[in-house]
Amino acid sequence: MEKSYRLHGRVWIEGPEGTFLGYGRVVLLERIREHGSITAAARSMEMSYRHAWKLVDSMNRQSRQPVVEKSTGGKGGGGTRLTEAGEQAIACFWSAHREFKAFLSHRSTEIDL
Amino acid sequence: MEKSYRLHGRVWIEGPEGTFLGYGRVVLLERIREHGSITAAARSMEMSYRHAWKLVDSMNRQSRQPVVEKSTGGKGGGGTRLTEAGEQAIACFWSAHREFKAFLSHRSTEIDL
DNA sequence: TTGCGTTATGCTCAGCTGTATATTACGATA
DNA sequence: TATCGTAATATACAGCTGAGCATAACGCAA
Numbered sequence: 001m002e003k004s005y006r007l008h009g010r011v012w013i014e015g016p017e018g019t020f021l022g023y024g025r026v027v028l029l030e031r032i033r034e035h036g037s038i039t040a041a042a043r044s045m046e047m048s049y050r051h052a053w054k055l056v057d058s059m060n061r062q063s064r065q066p067v068v069e070k071s072t073g074g075k076g077g078g079g080t081r082l083t084e085a086g087e088q089a090i091a092c093f094w095s096a097h098r099e100f101k102a103f104l105s106h107r108s109t110e111i112d113l
Numbered sequence: 114m115e116k117s118y119r120l121h122g123r124v125w126i127e128g129p130e131g132t133f134l135g136y137g138r139v140v141l142l143e144r145i146r147e148h149g150s151i152t153a154a155a156r157s158m159e160m161s162y163r164h165a166w167k168l169v170d171s172m173n174r175q176s177r178q179p180v181v182e183k184s185t186g187g188k189g190g191g192g193t194r195l196t197e198a199g200e201q202a203i204a205c206f207w208s209a210h211r212e213f214k215a216f217l218s219h220r221s222t223e224i225d226l
Numbered sequence: 227t228t229g230c231g232t233t234a235t236g237c238t239c240a241g242c243t244g245t246a247t248a249t250t251a252c253g254a255t256a
Numbered sequence: 257t258a259t260c261g262t263a264a265t266a267t268a269c270a271g272c273t274g275a276g277c278a279t280a281a282c283g284c285a286a
Contacts, residue, residue, distance in 0.1 A: 005133060007209055009124035011217070013224060016117055039232060048275050053234070064226070070233065073283030077231025089226060096120055096220055103216050104124070107209055111126060113177070113202060152262060161245050166264070183263065186253030190261025229286085239276080246269075256259080 006108040011100045013093060015062040021093045025055050029090055032056070032068060033082040041080075056080070063089065119221040124213045126206060128175040134206045138168050142203055145169070145181060146195040154193075169193070176202065 012022035019025075031041035042052035059067045067086040072078040125135035132138075144154035155165035172180045180199040185191040 004129055006127055007124055008127045009122055009213070011120055011122035013118050013226075014121045020118060037232065049233090050235085050276085051274055054274095057234095071283090072233045072281075074232090075284055077284090078233060078282075079231095080233080085226075092224060092226055096224070099220060100122070100216070103213070107212060111205060111209070113126075113198075113205055150262065162263090163246085163265085164244055167244095170264095184253090185251070185263045187262090188254050190254090191252075191263060192261095193263080227286100230284095232282085234281080235279085237276105237278085239274105241273090241275100243272085244270090246267105248267085249265085251264080252262085254260100256257105 005111050005113050007104050007111060009100070009104055011096060013096070017058070017062050020059065020062045021089055023097070025059060026090055026093045028052055028055055029059070029067065029082060029086055032080050033086070036081065037079045038070075059089070118224050118226055120217050120224060122213070122217055124209060126209070130171070130175050133172065133175045134202055136210070138172060139203050139206045141165055141168055142172070142180065142195060142199055145193050146199070149194065150192045151183075172202070 010023070013020045028041060028045065028047070031044050032038060035041045035044060038052050038056055039049055042049045045052075056068060056070075063085060065085040066083055067089055068080050068082055070078070070080045123136070126133045141154060141158065141160070144157050145151060148154045148157060151165050151169060152162055155162045158165075169181060169183075176198060178198040179196055180202055181193050181195055183191070183193045
C-alpha cells in the first residue's frame with residue numbers, strides 16, 4: 001500500500017569466468033557501435049580507457065564468438081567495430097533487463113511494511 | 114540452449130534514505146533473533162561489530178516501527194531483541210527474494226548466446 | 227620517413243568500504 | 257561497590273576498484 005518502500009535490484013549474465021554482460025558493459029558496447037573506437041566510447045561515458053579496454057577484453061574472451069573486432073594502426077589510427085555476435089549479446093541482455101524491470105515494478109506494489 | 118551462461122542478480126528494498134533491507138541485513142536480523150545480541154550475531158557472520166551496528170541502526174531509523182529493541186547494561190550486559198516489525202521485514206524480504214530467484218532460474222533457460 | 231590516433235599494457239594514486247582497536251556508558255548481580 | 261558483557265562511538269588501518277599517466281606497437285597518409 002505504501003509507496004515509500006520499493007524493490008530495487010540488478011541483473012547480469014555470468015559465464016564460466018564470472019561476469020560476462022552487465023548494464024555498464026552493454027552500454028559500452030553500444031557506445032563502441034556508435035563511435036567506432038574504444039577510446040571515444042570510453043570518453044563519451046566518462047570512463048577511463050584502461051577500464052573500458054579491460055571490460056571489452058573480458059567480454060571478448062568469454063564470448064564464443066568475439067563481440068567486437070579491433071584494428072590497430074592505419075587511417076585514423078585504427079578502431080573497434082561491433083560484430084553480429086555483439087549485436088546479439090546487446091539484444092539478449094536488454095531483453096532480460098526489460099523483464100527484470102517489469103518484475104521489480106510489479107513486485108514493488110506488493111511490499112507492505 | 115547452452116547452460117554455460119546464466120542470469121544472476123541481486124535485489125533489495127529501498128526506503129527514502131537508501132537501502133533498507135538486503136540479503137546481508139536480513140541474515141543479520143535472523144542472527145540477532147537467534148543469538149540475542151548484535152555482538153554475537155556479528156561474530157557468527159564473521160562481520161565486525163561496528164559494521165553490524167551501523168546496519169541495524171540504518172534499518173531501525175528507516176523503519177516505521179523499530180526492527181529491534183536494544184537494551185544496555187543489566188544481566189549479561191544487555192542485548193538486542195527482534196520485534197514483530199522485524200519479523201515482518203524478514204518475511205517480506207524473503208518473499209520477494211524467493212520470487213526473484215525463481216525469475217532468475219526461469220529466465221536463465223531463455224538465454225541463447 | 228615522419229606524424230598521427232588507436233590499441234595494448236604496466237605502474238602509481240585516490241576514494242571508498244569494511245576491519246580492527248580503543249574507550250565510554252550502562253545496569254543487574256554478586 | 258566492584259564486576260561483567262553488552263551497546264555506542266571515534267579513530268586509524270587494510271584491501272579493492274577504478275582513475276590517471278606513461279610508454280610501446282601498429283599501419284596508413286602526407
